[in-house]
Amino acid sequence: AQSVAQPEDQVNVAEGNPLTVKCTYSVSGNPYLFWYVQYPNRGLQFLLKYITGDNLVKGSYGFEAEFNKSQTSFHLKKPSALVSDSALYFCAVRTDRGSTLGRLYFGRGTQLTVWP
Amino acid sequence: DGGITQSPKYLFRKEGQNVTLSCEQNLNHDAMYWYRQDPGQGLRLIYYSQIVNDFQKGDIAEGYSVSREKKESFPLTVTSAQKNPTAFYLCASRETSGDGTQYFGPGTRLLVL
Numbered sequence: 001a002q003s004v005a006q007p008e009d010q011v012n013v014a015e016g017n018p019l020t021v022k023c024t025y026s027v028s029g030n031p032y033l034f035w036y037v038q039y040p041n042r043g044l045q046f047l048l049k050y051i052t053g054d055n056l057v058k059g060s061y062g063f064e065a066e067f068n069k070s071q072t073s074f075h076l077k078k079p080s081a082l083v084s085d086s087a088l089y090f091c092a093v094r095t096d097r098g099s100t101l102g103r104l105y106f107g108r109g110t111q112l113t114v115w116p
Numbered sequence: 117d118g119g120i121t122q123s124p125k126y127l128f129r130k131e132g133q134n135v136t137l138s139c140e141q142n143l144n145h146d147a148m149y150w151y152r153q154d155p156g157q158g159l160r161l162i163y164y165s166q167i168v169n170d171f172q173k174g175d176i177a178e179g180y181s182v183s184r185e186k187k188e189s190f191p192l193t194v195t196s197a198q199k200n201p202t203a204f205y206l207c208a209s210r211e212t213s214g215d216g217t218q219y220f221g222p223g224t225r226l227l228v229l
Contacts, residue, residue, distance in 0.1 A: 009156070032216055043120075043206055043220035044159075051215045090158065094216045102147060102166065102216055108158035 002027045004093050006107035013081050014115050021076040021110045023091030033074040034092040034104065035065055044090060050074060061085070081114045088112075119143040120221035122207050127226045129194065129201060137192045137224045139207035145219075146212035148190035152176060153204040153223075162205075165190055166212065194226060202228050 003026045013019045025031055032051050036044040048059025050067040058064045065076045076089060088111050092104040120141045129135045139148065147166050151159040161174030165184040179198025184190055190209075194201045204225050208218040 034217065036220075041204075041223070041225070043122075043222045044208075046217055046219065049215060049217060102210070102212070103161070103164065104149075104216065104218055106159040108156065 002093055002095055002103075002105040004091050004105055004107040006089075006091055006110045008110050009108070010111045010113065012113045012115065015083050016080050019078050019081040019085070019112065019114070021089050021091075021112060023074045023076065023107060025072050025074060025091070025093040027093050027095045027105075029095040029097040031072075031074075032094045032096060033065075033067060034094075035059065035063070035074075035076050036090045036092065038088040038090065038109075047076070047089075083114045083116050086112055086114045120207060120209055120219060122205075122221035122224050124224060125222070127224055128229050129226060130229050132196045134193055134195050135226070137194070137205055137207075137226070139190045139192065139221060140188055141190075141207075141209045141219075141221075142188065143209055143211075143219065144187070145209035146187070147210050148184070149208040149210075149218065150174075150180075150182065150190070150192045151206045151208065153206060159206065162192065201226050 005024045034049045035047040038044050050057050055067045063078050088109045090109050091107040094104050123138045149164045150162040160176050163182040165171035181193045206223050207221040210218045
């Protein structure tokens with residue numbers, strides 16, 4: 001079975017400091033990993049993805065994520081947080097095989113708050 | 117949100133009433149999805165469709181129904197059998213081929229009167 005865990009419901013960080021939002025996954029087959037961001041009362045916006053290749057992927061708004069196969073993790077990072085980064089972040093995974101091909105499995109979300 | 121529209125933005129349902137949420141996409145995507153979002157529970161899959169005239173139940177399909185008569189459209193009906201319909205509903209689509217990135221609409225918030 002496919003699943004995603006985001007162990008922190010909330011992450012607080014001061015503006016200008018680095019931020020990390022954690023994600024671990026469980027999947028049969030090779031994982032395709034995604035990060036999305038959601039602002040209040042809006043749909044999800046795609047941030048970045050890992051499919052294959054370099055373990056460090058770069059995405060929108062200065063975010064990046066590192067794929068770690070041995071730890072089955074895909075943590076989202078940003079070197080210097082902005083107040084405008086405050087939002088709800090979702091990690092998602094899909095498998096490359098099986099009857100659930102194409103379906104995304106989402107974590108429960110992590111609320112990021114950046115303090116000025 | 118570009119390319120996927122959902123309407124209305126807010127919807128009010130009376131007891132025993134069926135209501136239909138609209139989802140339209142102009143991305144030429146084959147697959148479409150409906151999710152329900154409740155605070156602290158993330159996104160739960162209601163129904164999905166890989167191709168026109170075909171759809172499958174997700175994890176919480178009871179009390180909901182869908183149709184897929186056109187590639188561009190995937191309406192969701194919340195029936196009177198859904199006893200707790202208050203939630204934020206999100207529609208998404210993706211190409212059948214490719215890496216599976218889903219793109220989301222702006223959402224519809226359903227409230228019960």
